[in-house]
Amino acid sequence: MTDDPTGAQEFTGYKALVTGGASGIGRATAELLARRGAHVAVLDRDPADLPETGGPLVAHRADVTDDASVRAAVGAATDALGGLDIVVNNAGMGAQGTVEDNDDAEWQRVFDVNLLGIVRTTRAALPHLRASAAAGRAPAIVNTCSIAALAGLPQRALYSASKGAVYALTLAMAADHVREGIRVNCVTPGTVDTPWVGRLLDAADDPVAERAALEARQPTGRLVTADEVAAAIAYLAGPHSGSTTGTALAVDGGMQGLRLRPAGR
Ligand SMILES: NC(=O)c1ccc[n+]([C@@H]2O[C@H](COP(=O)([O-])OP(=O)(O)OC[C@H]3O[C@@H](n4cnc5c(N)ncnc54)[C@H](O)[C@@H]3O)[C@@H](O)[C@H]2O)c1
Numbered sequence: 355m356t357d358d359p360t361g362a363q364e365f366t367g368y369k370a371l372v373t374g375g376a377s378g379i380g381r382a383t384a385e386l387l388a389r390r391g392a393h394v395a396v397l398d399r400d401p402a403d404l405p406e407t408g409g410p411l412v413a414h415r416a417d418v419t420d421d422a423s424v425r426a427a428v429g430a431a432t433d434a435l436g437g438l439d440i441v442v443n444n445a446g447m448g449a450q451g452t453v454e455d456n457d458d459a460e461w462q463r464v465f466d467v468n469l470l471g472i473v474r475t476t477r478a479a480l481p482h483l484r485a486s487a488a489a490g491r492a493p494a495i496v497n498t499c500s501i502a503a504l505a506g507l508p509q510r511a512l513y514s515a516s517k518g519a520v521y522a523l524t525l526a527m528a529a530d531h532v533r534e535g536i537r538v539n540c541v542t543p544g545t546v547d548t549p550w551v552g553r554l555l556d557a558a559d560d561p562v563a564e565r566a567a568l569e570a571r572q573p574t575g576r577l578v579t580a581d582e583v584a585a586a587i588a589y590l591a592g593p594h595s596g597s598t599t600g601t602a603l604a605v606d607g608g609m610q611g612l613r614l615r616p617a618g619r
Contacts, residue, residue, distance in 0.1 A: 364592050366391030368491075369435035371428065373418055373475055374445030375411070376402040378548030379498060382580035383442055383587045384411050390588065395431035397424070397475070398445070418445045418471030419463075428478035438482035439491050440591045443472040444498040448550065449512040456512045468516035472497055472523060480531075487535035495531075496590045497524050498583075499540040501606045521602060528600035537599035539590040544606030547577040572607030573614050 370387045374380040375396030388394045388410045396404055401413030412434060416427035432438045447467045449456055456464075476495060483493040502510050503517040521540060528538035545551060545568045558564035569576050586605045589595055604610050 363391040364594065365440075365588075368392040368439045369432075369437045370394045370440035370442065370591070371397060371431050371435075371438060371475075371479065372442040372444060373397045373471065374498075375442070376400060376404055376413060378550055379543065379546060379580045379583045379587075380442065380444040382584035383444065386581070386584040386588050387440070387591070390592075392440070393435050395435055397427045397431065418474055419466045421474050424471075424474040425478045428475065428482075432479075432482045437486060437489075438479055439486045439493050441475060441479045441483065441495045442498070442587055442591065443475055443495065444587075445471050446498060448554070449516075450509050451511065452509060453511040461512055464512050464516050465519070468513075469519045469523065472520060476527065480536075483531075483536050484534055492593050492596060493536045494591045494595075495527065495536065495538045496587045497538070497540040498587070499524065499542045499602060501542050501544045501604070501609050504542060504602070505610050524602070525600050532599055537590075537595070539595075539598060539601050539603065541583055541586045541590065542602045542604050542606060542610070543583045544572050544578050544604075544609040546580055546583055548580050551577070572609050573612045574607035576607065578605055578607055 365387050370392045372380050372384040372394060375384040376398035384394045384396050394411050396411055396413045397416050398413060399417040401415055404411055404413035406413050414427035414431050416423040418424055447464060449464045486493040497520055499520045500517040502514040503521040507514060524538055524540040531538060555561040555565050583605045586603050590603060
């Protein structure tokens with residue numbers, strides 16, 4: 355792990371937990387927080403190549419749909435870190451189709467991961483975040499939401515509904531905990547070049563055309579990088595955003611706010 359190119363070390367002494375931190379956006383976030391000085395625990399149902407002891411990123415195996423495993427992992431991570439100041443609720447899963455295409459079990463499964471996963475992790479973490487605030491630190495929660503919460507995307511009815519709920523939950527949590535000194539924000543990424551999107555492209559009839567369509571949907575003309583989302587999460591989690599709570603920070607290549615004319619016209 356190299357030093358952060360910005361040289362920033364604003365997380366020195368901070369303890370952070372990142373769910374879904376073994377891959378993609380969560381992995382980039384865990385690595386960035388660690389490079390900037392934090393001690394970081396990853397909660398993931400599949401820790402991949404991350405060690406479960408030792409190393410700058412320690413993985414705790416848990417599934418966010420299982421309350422007992424989440425409580426055990428949050429407790430073990432907090433014990434190992436010696437406290438907890440930052441929670442990044444990032445674990446999530448996708449779903450494709452219109453409102454007709456997913457059965458009830460799939461709706462419940464996606465909400466269980468994307469929404470209740472945040473509820474379970476936050477519930478387990480809050481006593482530790484309160485202790486962080488009581489110790490004069492600056493605890494923060496950042497949720498990984500999505501552009502799908504805020505813009506109508508085709509073939510994403512279930513996924514969008516789950517992320518819309520994440521957005522609403524972010525606001526409600528921010529209101530509930532602001533007077534305890536705990537800030538709560540979310541990021542709303544556009545399409546990010548992660549293993550998840552790689553799997554979607556692999557499954558497409560024409561992966562090259564599908565990638566081109568996803569790139570063209572973003573005004574910047576390219577996919578977002580996981581590092582760009584990680585940098586936004588780090589800003590919201592860190593000491594420089596002390597007056598920012600209850601917000602959604604777009605990292606979407608301009609997808610939500612811009613209305614471009616066709617190129618050259
Ligand atoms: N990739 C995108 O285009 C994009 C865009 C907007 C939002 N997001 C959101 O970003 C987050 C991360 O996505 P990514 O693209 O990095 O995906 P990814 O597949 O690369 O990583 C997701 C990680 O979450 C873990 N995970 C999944 N379900 C879990 C569960 N039940 N319990 C514990 N861990 C679990 C996986 O093991 C994996 O390590 C998700 O919440 C997703 O909705 C992604």
